[in-house]
Amino acid sequence: MVINVVETQKVERHLHLNYLKKAREYLEGMKDELANGRWNLTVLAGVHCAISACDALTIFFLGKKHKGIKHADAAKLLISIEGLDQRELSEKTGQFIFILDFKTPVEYGKTVFVESDAQELAKRVERFYSWVNEKLPK
Secondary structure (H helix, E strand, O other), X not given: OOOOOOOEEEOOHHXXXXXXXXXXXXXXHHHHHHHOOOHHHHHHHHHHHHHHHHHHHHHHHHOEEEOOOOOHHHHHHHHOOOOOOHHHHHHHHHHHHHHHXXXXXXHHOOOOOOXXXXXXXXXXXXXXXXXXXXXXXX
16 A cells, blocks of 8 residues: 655744745746746746745645645645635645646756747636635735
8 A cells, every 4th residue: 555645844834925925926927928928937937936825825724835856745735724615725726736737848848838838827827826815814
C-alpha cells in the first residue's frame, strides 16, 4: 500500500501576507508580459502567482504550505482547508490544477506558448488570485 503524504512546512499564519504580496507582484508581472506580447513569461508569472496565492491561503487557514517537489500536492493541501464552502473550494482547486499543468511545459518543455494560451491562462490566474484575495484578511 502506497501512502501519499503531502510534504509541508510550518509557517506562522501572519506570514500569509508575504505570500499574498508575492502573488500580487507575479500577477502584475503577468499582466505586463501579456500586454507586451511575451507569452512564455506571461504563463510563467501566472503559474507562480497561483502557487504563491495558494501558499498564502494554506498558510492562513492551516499554518503550513506545500514543501515538496510535486506542486500538484499543493492542490491536495488546498482542498483540505476546512471552513470554506466545499463546492467552491473544489472548483477553485480544479482551476489551480489547470494552472499548474502549465508549469513543467513553460519551464522545461519544448512548447512555445502562443497568445491564446497566455490569455486563457491569465484569465484563470486572475480569477484564482481574486478568489484567494477575497478569502484572506488584508
